[in-house]
Amino acid sequence: MKTFDEALDALLSKAVLTTQTEALPIESALGRILAQNITSVLNVPPHHNSMMDGYAVCASDAEAIKAGDVFKISQRIAAGSIGQSLESGTVARIFTGAAMPEGADSVIMQEEAIEIEGGVKFSNPSFQPAQNVRHIGEDIAEGAVVLSKGHKLRAQDLGLIASIGIAQVLVFQPLTIATFTTGDELLEPGETAEVGKIYNANRYILAGLIPRLGFQLIDLGRVADTLEATVEALKQAASVADVVITTGGVSVGDEDHIKSAIGQVGHLDLWKVKMKPGKPLAYGEVAGKPFIGLPGNPVSAFSTFNLFARPFLLKMQGQQSVQLQPLWLKANFNWSKKGFRRDFVRAQLENRGQETVVTLFPNQGSGVLTSTVWADGLAVIPEDSTVSQGDYVAYYPFNDMN
Amino acid sequence: MKTFDEALDALLSKAVLTTQTEALPIESALGRILAQNITSVLNVPPHHNSMMDGYAVCASDAEAIKAGDVFKISQRIAAGSIGQSLESGTVARIFTGAAMPEGADSVIMQEEAIEIEGGVKFSNPSFQPAQNVRHIGEDIAEGAVVLSKGHKLRAQDLGLIASIGIAQVLVFQPLTIATFTTGDELLEPGETAEVGKIYNANRYILAGLIPRLGFQLIDLGRVADTLEATVEALKQAASVADVVITTGGVSVGDEDHIKSAIGQVGHLDLWKVKMKPGKPLAYGEVAGKPFIGLPGNPVSAFSTFNLFARPFLLKMQGQQSVQLQPLWLKANFNWSKKGFRRDFVRAQLENRGQETVVTLFPNQGSGVLTSTVWADGLAVIPEDSTVSQGDYVAYYPFNDMN
Numbered sequence: 135m136k137t138f139d140e141a142l143d144a145l146l147s148k149a150v151l152t153t154q155t156e157a158l159p160i161e162s163a164l165g166r167i168l169a170q171n172i173t174s175v176l177n178v179p180p181h182h183n184s185m186m187d188g189y190a191v192c193a194s195d196a197e198a199i200k201a202g203d204v205f206k207i208s209q210r211i212a213a214g215s216i217g218q219s220l221e222s223g224t225v226a227r228i229f230t231g232a233a234m235p236e237g238a239d240s241v242i243m244q245e246e247a248i249e250i251e252g253g254v255k256f257s258n259p260s261f262q263p264a265q266n267v268r269h270i271g272e273d274i275a276e277g278a279v280v281l282s283k284g285h286k287l288r289a290q291d292l293g294l295i296a297s298i299g300i301a302q303v304l305v306f307q308p309l310t311i312a313t314f315t316t317g318d319e320l321l322e323p324g325e326t327a328e329v330g331k332i333y334n335a336n337r338y339i340l341a342g343l344i345p346r347l348g349f350q351l352i353d354l355g356r357v358a359d360t361l362e363a364t365v366e367a368l369k370q371a372a373s374v375a376d377v378v379i380t381t382g383g384v385s386v387g388d389e390d391h392i393k394s395a396i397g398q399v400g401h402l403d404l405w406k407v408k409m410k411p412g413k414p415l416a417y418g419e420v421a422g423k424p425f426i427g428l429p430g431n432p433v434s435a436f437s438t439f440n441l442f443a444r445p446f447l448l449k450m451q452g453q454q455s456v457q458l459q460p461l462w463l464k465a466n467f468n469w470s471k472k473g474f475r476r477d478f479v480r481a482q483l484e485n486r487g488q489e490t491v492v493t494l495f496p497n498q499g500s501g502v503l504t505s506t507v508w509a510d511g512l513a514v515i516p517e518d519s520t521v522s523q524g525d526y527v528a529y530y531p532f533n534d535m536n
Numbered sequence: 537m538k539t540f541d542e543a544l545d546a547l548l549s550k551a552v553l554t555t556q557t558e559a560l561p562i563e564s565a566l567g568r569i570l571a572q573n574i575t576s577v578l579n580v581p582p583h584h585n586s587m588m589d590g591y592a593v594c595a596s597d598a599e600a601i602k603a604g605d606v607f608k609i610s611q612r613i614a615a616g617s618i619g620q621s622l623e624s625g626t627v628a629r630i631f632t633g634a635a636m637p638e639g640a641d642s643v644i645m646q647e648e649a650i651e652i653e654g655g656v657k658f659s660n661p662s663f664q665p666a667q668n669v670r671h672i673g674e675d676i677a678e679g680a681v682v683l684s685k686g687h688k689l690r691a692q693d694l695g696l697i698a699s700i701g702i703a704q705v706l707v708f709q710p711l712t713i714a715t716f717t718t719g720d721e722l723l724e725p726g727e728t729a730e731v732g733k734i735y736n737a738n739r740y741i742l743a744g745l746i747p748r749l750g751f752q753l754i755d756l757g758r759v760a761d762t763l764e765a766t767v768e769a770l771k772q773a774a775s776v777a778d779v780v781i782t783t784g785g786v787s788v789g790d791e792d793h794i795k796s797a798i799g800q801v802g803h804l805d806l807w808k809v810k811m812k813p814g815k816p817l818a819y820g821e822v823a824g825k826p827f828i829g830l831p832g833n834p835v836s837a838f839s840t841f842n843l844f845a846r847p848f849l850l851k852m853q854g855q856q857s858v859q860l861q862p863l864w865l866k867a868n869f870n871w872s873k874k875g876f877r878r879d880f881v882r883a884q885l886e887n888r889g890q891e892t893v894v895t896l897f898p899n900q901g902s903g904v905l906t907s908t909v910w911a912d913g914l915a916v917i918p919e920d921s922t923v924s925q926g927d928y929v930a931y932y933p934f935n936d937m938n
Contacts, residue, residue, distance in 0.1 A: 161743040214721025216732045273904045289744025290908040296740040301726030319616025324703030330618045338698040341563040342691025462892045488928045490864045506692040533935040
């Protein structure tokens with residue numbers, strides 16, 4: 135039996151980075167993984183500019199400013215227009231974001247100015263040279279790498295790339311993931327209920343999880359529960375997709391044909407992982423494409439997809455940082471039964487005044503899919519451990535599994 | 537000036553729930569908001585079933601089981617098949633998930649069974665009636681509401697709906713949000729840099745934030761910086777979309793035409809909000825459609841979209857719970873300068889052993905867009921407050937702003 139960490143390491147070591155890239159306009163690149171570093175060819179801000187609406191002045195006039203002398207307003211500089219060089223003894227009316235004129239190095243805000251006949255004077259005893267000016271390259275210096283290859287693009291990243299004038303980025307093409315469903319005991323939703331049969335939940339869990347991560351899902355549908363049909367489905371899946379994922383059929387004693395079918399078109403390792411829910415996990419190859427076999431139980435399929443398949447697929451997709459970082463938060467529960475497997479229990483956060491605590495769903499049975507619907511994340515009960523109320527536990531929010 | 541909470545309450549009170557719904561197959565409903573309660577018409581599990589591979593037995597045989605008597609194996613029940621009524625004194629071979637035969641009420645796991653000639657005997661001194669059986673309706677009882685109107689559908693929710701046999705759900709149609717860009721000082725990425733001009737970042741921030749929330753974005757592009765063109769753009773935006781959002785042009789002293797243009801086709805309230813970044817926020821109506829004017833500064837536009845526009849739009853979209861819940865975590869910083877505005881500072885989480893702390897980006901200037909790219913969330917410095925290392929602060933992860 136493998137520990138959770140051993141299994142994850144072993145799986146990640148098999149992930150081969152995709153080489154398929156494409157150039158996209160940034161407005162279409164949300165959620166994609168960068169296949170290049172983004173290097174700035176300019177300074178941000180591109181010039182010294184005013185942080186507020188007011189008057190650009192020469193620092194050499196500091197004494198006259200403090201003395202309340204009247205200055206001639208020699209020009210008016212709106213954002214986007216370019217001023218003339220500023221002569222000492224005069225000031226320029228200036229607006230937020232406008233480039234500072236040559237010669238000027240400070241801005242006095244309009245609230246501290248009194249416009250009078252012939253010019254303006256200031257009530258600003260605390261005048262400081264260089265005040266209220268944003269300096270060239272203060273945010274981004276020319277030549278700096280602002281985003282690295284392997285970064286997943288969020289809205290603010292698109293804004294940053296735009297802000298340095300770049301309209302197009304090289305990203306990895308989304309992986310295609312093929313899946314299909316076998317099992318005579320399964321009904322599809324919409325079909326009439328039958329005694330002894332259960333509705334297929336895993337197909338729809340995967341139909342959410344896979345596109346949510348930005349991958350292209352190819353759902354090959356229901357496959358007849360025979361060895362021949364399963365072999366054909368595996369071959370087809372491997373021919374159309376980068377990765378093949380199925381659920382069920384990989385436990386010891388399982389009654390279906392996935393294991394023998396993979397034996398005919400590739401190879402399979404069956405892993406027992408010291409985790410709950412989960413335990414059986416299969417990794418292999420089908421016609422040269424990676425194959426992941428998740429457990430058939432829906433809670434286990436959901437958990438192992440997020441904990442194993444997700445980082446594996448993201449690593450193949452080129453994402454730099456694929457492992458989840460836990461939040462360490464106080465347990466609002468007691469867990470008195472030590473287990474030899476690491477337990478990923480369905481949990482929610484709750485705020486009690488200014489304290490955030492972790493609360494558990496009462497029924498942690500792995501057959502209870504409502505636990506994953508009630509929950510906002512998974513909390514970890516480590517191997518061979520108990521947890522007492524107030525102990526710190528690791529918590530993984532579902533919102534981070536995107 | 538409004539406090540942050542006053543402004544948010546005022547804005548949310550203006551949100552009118554959409555009435556446009558559509559029926560979708562569940563595999564297409566990821567991220568959509570339910571427009572109906574989902575009520576189960578069946579029990580889950582639909583029948584008593586075995587939690588493991590083993591032998592179904594009658595509880596009335598408990599003494600004979602403990603005594604090590606040999607039982608005849610009268611039948612074999614795989615998942616999906618229906619067994620015969622079980623007679624006392626006999627057992628049924630049974631597999632995980634298979635329906636319990638009538639008469640049987642317990643399962644003994646296969647590891648505790650010894651098959652011998654003529655039957656099977658058990659080494660199970662701790663045998664308990666009803667053990668290893670999942671009971672009918674244990675997860676979901678017939679008639680129970682499993683998901684409520686206003687819930688946003690995640691992968692596990694799709695799985696749950698499938699598991700009770702429902703193939704199609706009623707959801708709200710995604711709102712359409714129109715936006716456009718004005719401002720002579722702006723260049724689009726890809727255009728040649730010019731002194732005195734800056735690249736348009738807000739257009740691309742919105743091109744990420746709006747679709748990320750599931751809304752349909754209608755970007756009307758660049759509009760000439762004249763009153764007439766701005767009026768036309770506003771009319772067009774209101775005619776094609778449910779909500780109009782623009783950035784910039786709503787501060788006191790701003791030089792563009794948004795304010796006077798809205799005066800011609802609707803009305804506008806300019807709010808000053810005691811927050812940073814942010815402060816100016818405009819809410820109004822354009823030809824009967826809600827209008828939100830975000831600040832022009834990209835960090836402020838990003839922050840106020842997430843803190844104000846996001847909950848407003850989600851409420852219009854029919855989502856039940858739209859306000860962010862903070863994580864309360866320890867500050868890994870000192871903040872010594874009290875401000876009268878609530879400060880939403882760009883922050884990251886860091887794990888130090890089994891403690892999660894909040895770390896700040898060194899430059900919190902609102903012109904510094906790199907702060908939002910470095911950050912994973914916003915931490916709150918309350919009004920008129922300082923923060924010392926180790927104090928608890930409220931933290932809002934960007935991953936929760938989806």
